[in-house]
Amino acid sequence: MDVILLDHIEELGLVGQTVKVKNGYARNYLLPRKLACLATQKNLNFYKGLIEAKQRKLAKARGAAEIQASELSSVELIFVRKSRDQDARLFGSVTNADVAEALASKGYEFDRRKVSLSEPIKRLGEYKATIKVHPEVTATIKIVVDPEVSSKDGAGQ
Numbered sequence: 038m039d040v041i042l043l044d045h046i047e048e049l050g051l052v053g054q055t056v057k058v059k060n061g062y063a064r065n066y067l068l069p070r071k072l073a074c075l076a077t078q079k080n081l082n083f084y085k086g087l088i089e090a091k092q093r094k095l096a097k098a099r100g101a102a103e104i105q106a107s108e109l110s111s112v113e114l115i116f117v118r119k120s121r122d123q124d125a126r127l128f129g130s131v132t133n134a135d136v137a138e139a140l141a142s143k144g145y146e147f148d149r150r151k152v153s154l155s156e157p158i159k160r161l162g163e164y165k166a167t168i169k170v171h172p173e174v175t176a177t178i179k180i181v182v183d184p185e186v187s188s189k190d191g192a193g194q
Contacts, residue, residue: 102171
């Protein structure tokens with residue numbers, strides 16, 4: 038089924054694009070939530086003003102998002118976690134929710150779903166995370182996981 042997107046949908050397309058989706062996805066998800074409409078000339082004419090307004094809004098927001106992305110690329114987050122000494126495995130892990138919370142403490146508010154880790158962080162070391170600032174703009178931040186220093190480490194050895 039061909040539909041015209043009325044909103045940006047991750048992995049599908051941007052506002053105003055005509056895309057082909059499965060019938061059930063369109064009927065059960067896109068159309069009831071008013072995220073898309075059937076791709077007919079009548080609907081294209083009807084929603085033309087709405088689509089153009091959303092495209093202008095996205096274009097305007099992109100400039101601010103690029104500035105924020107350049108600021109974010111200099112951010113380095115340091116997490117201190119307990120780990121096994123011999124193989125540097127963490128007790129627990131660092132998740133995208135942890136990253137979003139640490140960014141919030143630095144003044145950058147992002148939903149945890151906009152944070153993408155290239156791999157699960159389960160060991161000490163340096164990692165990269167991608168933040169989706171805008172549908173077309175992403176920023177990469179550096180994450181460092183350091184071991185927790187306990188009072189037992191220096192005593193008695």
